[in-house]
Amino acid sequence: MDARVSEGPSLAGWSPPPAKPVFRLGRIHDPQNPLPQIIQAAYEKPVVRQSSALGAFYVVGDPDGVKRVFLDNVANYPKTDMERRLFGAIFGNGLLSSDGETWRSHRRIMAPPFAPPSVAAYAPGMAQDVADFQARWDQAPADQPIDVARDMTRLTLQMISRAVFATDGVALGEVMERSIAGATAATQVGLADFLPVLGPLRMTAREKRIAEVFAEFDAVVADLIAEREPSPGGGDLLSRLIAARDAETGCGMTAQEVRDQVVTIFVAGHETTAAAMAWVWYLLSQHPQAEARLHAELDAVLGGRSPAAGDLPNLGYTRMVVEEAMRLYPPAPGTSTRIALQADEICGVKIPKGALICVAPWVTHRHRLHWDRPETFEPERFSKENAAGRARFAYIPFGAGPRVCIGASLAMTEMMIVLATLAQRYRLALAPGHEVELFHQVTMRPKGGLPMIVSRR
Numbered sequence: 040m041d042a043r044v045s046e047g048p049s050l051a052g053w054s055p056p057p058a059k060p061v062f063r064l065g066r067i068h069d070p071q072n073p074l075p076q077i078i079q080a081a082y083e084k085p086v087v088r089q090s091s092a093l094g095a096f097y098v099v100g101d102p103d104g105v106k107r108v109f110l111d112n113v114a115n116y117p118k119t120d121m122e123r124r125l126f127g128a129i130f131g132n133g134l135l136s137s138d139g140e141t142w143r144s145h146r147r148i149m150a151p152p153f154a155p156p157s158v159a160a161y162a163p164g165m166a167q168d169v170a171d172f173q174a175r176w177d178q179a180p181a182d183q184p185i186d187v188a189r190d191m192t193r194l195t196l197q198m199i200s201r202a203v204f205a206t207d208g209v210a211l212g213e214v215m216e217r218s219i220a221g222a223t224a225a226t227q228v229g230l231a232d233f234l235p236v237l238g239p240l241r242m243t244a245r246e247k248r249i250a251e252v253f254a255e256f257d258a259v260v261a262d263l264i265a266e267r268e269p270s271p272g273g274g275d276l277l278s279r280l281i282a283a284r285d286a287e288t289g290c291g292m293t294a295q296e297v298r299d300q301v302v303t304i305f306v307a308g309h310e311t312t313a314a315a316m317a318w319v320w321y322l323l324s325q326h327p328q329a330e331a332r333l334h335a336e337l338d339a340v341l342g343g344r345s346p347a348a349g350d351l352p353n354l355g356y357t358r359m360v361v362e363e364a365m366r367l368y369p370p371a372p373g374t375s376t377r378i379a380l381q382a383d384e385i386c387g388v389k390i391p392k393g394a395l396i397c398v399a400p401w402v403t404h405r406h407r408l409h410w411d412r413p414e415t416f417e418p419e420r421f422s423k424e425n426a427a428g429r430a431r432f433a434y435i436p437f438g439a440g441p442r443v444c445i446g447a448s449l450a451m452t453e454m455m456i457v458l459a460t461l462a463q464r465y466r467l468a469l470a471p472g473h474e475v476e477l478f479h480q481v482t483m484r485p486k487g488g489l490p491m492i493v494s495r496r
């Protein structure tokens with residue numbers, strides 16, 4: 040709980056939460072931007088029942104409560120049908136949207152390509168992508184801000200394209216962006232979606248629309264899958280996925296199942312890391328002492344060279360900066376809503392059968408019972424000594440339990456390589472007068488981009 044060095048200004052995005060629920064006609068606790076509607080008590084008590092236009096839901100902010108929902112009694116808390124159908128329309132039976140035996144088998148099949156030895160094999164390609172990206176910032180005008188959030192999306196798209204397909208991300212990224220924009224528009228949910236007859240009809244129309252907007256991306260991915268040779272021990276993630284077999288059943292995945300996983304990985308795996316990196320640059324620009332300490336570590340450990348996977352364990356402060364940025368600005372600030380199949384008790388609060396459960400990293404990471412000075416940027420919180428007494432489930436940027444993010448190790452490797460490479464060469468300053476605001480639509484990014492001036496160190 041102890042954390043030191045409180046420096047810097049108050050940070051973007053935190054305004055006092057409302058004491059009472061805010062109702063908006065036609066919206067269920069505004070799914071596009073739910074965070075500002077979570078009431079103050081959720082940050083102060085372990086579990087809070089909050090009303091919404093749809094009925095009550097329970098915000099579980101306490102680490103013990105998170106453990107109950109995500110691990111100890113996980114079978115009682117599946118994702119809601121609505122969430123699975125919305126994700127399913129985009130990702131088919133990918134890991135984010137599947138459930139039951141299909142999910143279990145696919146998770147086992149996909150574990151090896153995401154395990155640390157496989158991830159280490161993608162690291163040289165990642166380092167190359169960041170090295171190539173530097174040409175872009177080398178040409179950045181000295182007095183004109185550039186959109187760093189957009190640049191991070193470009194870079195992470197390239198990195199995930201190389202890791203998954205061993206291919207250049209630019210063309211694929213453009214197709215992907217069009218599909219995601221169309222799908223995002225089609226997933227806007229309103230109160231009408233919960234009405235008995237109209238709701239299912241709207242859902243069917245929505246699924247059809249999403250299939251249409253993804254047709255172009257699907258065609259590209261189908262070609263890439265068709266031409267790929269299986270390669271269990273090497274190659275890109277796609278080759279490994281095609282070759283992978285379930286250790287229990289000996290079965291692999293069909294072409295359609297591989298497609299669903301690839302789309303899931305592609306979408307889940309680049310916007311999140313891009314958002315995290317945008318917040319890292321923003322926070323460093325506001326905290327010169329932390330930035331200086333980061334520079335000192337990078338100069339001492341790397342001395343100007345590109346980081347390799349073997350360097351990462353020696354970059355302790357670099358890791359702490361990334362971890363603290365994800366505490367304050369979790370790229371996935373809320374997880375999928377869960378539903379209680381049976382009545383239960385969480386941290387002494389009775390949960391009725393059928394209750395909706397919200398576990399939000401945003402709330403848990405700013406919880407008054409578990410974090411000192413929750414609104415300040417203090418990477419030292421994540422030093423071994425300071426983290427030692429902290430509850431394990433107080434920090435959940437990647438979720439927790441069996442459905443923890445499968446890409447966590449890949450994401451950490453990627454973010455550390457990006458930060459260690461670029462911070463050796465550049466300093467970033469927020470464009471004068473620019474006010475950073477939050478934009479939360481599944482991921483949480485700076486609203487309207489992040490204009491910053493890039494200069495060489």
Ligand code: HEM
Pocket residue numbers: 134135146303304305307308309311312315369370371374375435436437438439441442443444445446447449450
């Ligand atoms: C900073 C980066 C990332 C963050 C913060 C993040 C966060 C999360 C969270 C919170 C969940 C759990 C959601 C829930 O329980 O409702 C999740 C699941 C998942 N993530 Fe990530 N993620 C990141 C990067 C990645 C990457 C790089 C990949 C793939 C390359 C990925 C693939 C997935 C998949 C497939 C799942 C579903 C796992 C399952 O249900 O079995 N994520 N992620």
